Amino acid sequence: MTCDESRLLLHAYLDDELDAAQSVDMERHVAACPACAAAQREHERLRKALTQPELYRRAPEALRRQWEAPPAVAATPRRRRPLALAAAAGFAGALLLSAPTWLWLARPGAAPAALVDEAISGHLRSLQPQHLMDVVSTDQHTVKPWFEGKLDFAPRVKELAGEGFPLAGGRLDAIGGRSVAALVYRRRMHAINLYQWPADGADTPQSIAQRHGYTVIDWRQGGMRFLAVSDLNEGELKQFALAFDNTAH
Template identity: 40%
Template structure:
């Protein structure tokens, strides 16, 4: 099993969806792939957080919709069914968590509200059927899309040359404010960048931290506050922030 196949098999391995032969090949491939081992640890961490959620009965309407969609999925290819079930299970769990205030309480006490907001923004992208609302690597397509939707024009740059191609943009709400979000790709991973006009004008170098398998970056550059989150390594996150700053400076 090569490294890309190993990385793509992480979720199926955690969910027990691989055959005995596939599981053995996956475990053997792990010994030669540090990135896959880190990806596996992230998946297990998220799974553990979800298993710790309070057991609340789902609303009848939600239960009915899930049962309907499960029946409809019976005719779909097996891989599609597995992906749909993982996405539905995570979405349902997070709906319950928000309903009982778990994300606002337990996670805040463990790592800080700001980190929680960043990870929640990443999860909204990861769970979405379409992770971006405008899908393009062309800045001249993505940047105009924000016009009229928010009250500022975010800097938009494709970072393909640095290994972080732009997937597109979307809107999110952070601390009660609607903000621009750009989604980049790093191999099989997504990097979710939120940015808004900064109250202070001086630049602040990126601070990169790690929590629960996620790399978190926060900095201020060229009049914008920036936050980025992904399940890539902290070193890769530092490279992403540096590449973005260079692109912004080149455009000024």
């Protein structure tokens, strides 16, 4: 195991998410590498510090009573409803004017806004503890076979460490009401979720959407649809997508 692999697997190791063989490799590497051992000790120290009871405070009684009190329901006079409707219409108009242009001007075949939102939501869910990966490995020959029998297609898994995007693992997920493969890549401290599933139609160029600080790149190639999601800047995520497209299996 290399230091780069150790850094990628450290959180999974501390959360006891690695299999027995990977755990043994990790323990052997940490025992022989002072730098990785120091990183592990620092992560363990932070995890322990965050569990200290003095970090938590009981809410004041006045605030607790407000939480527990039933919400007051105020009747709205009929005569004020036109004003409420006007305010709602004004808010909707402002939202249309302030919404990102990709939502309204997406090219034909680009991912609908709802699909983009779903991909971002899936990315955020994956960042919760123990949600990022079902299989943890930097080896495409470990990750790809893991999906066999779990999906009705064979996902494309590529190693991109040479381009600066090391493979970290994968998991099953759902996008657009169907099961998809989610590959997880790393770029420094950033995670990249690459969703993929079979799709009809011709190949399409990459379409870029940005929302809530996240970038989504959508494209079709060789009968597959891909959605790459990350909080990386647009340039680096485009670099990842191009590297994935141009690297042989």
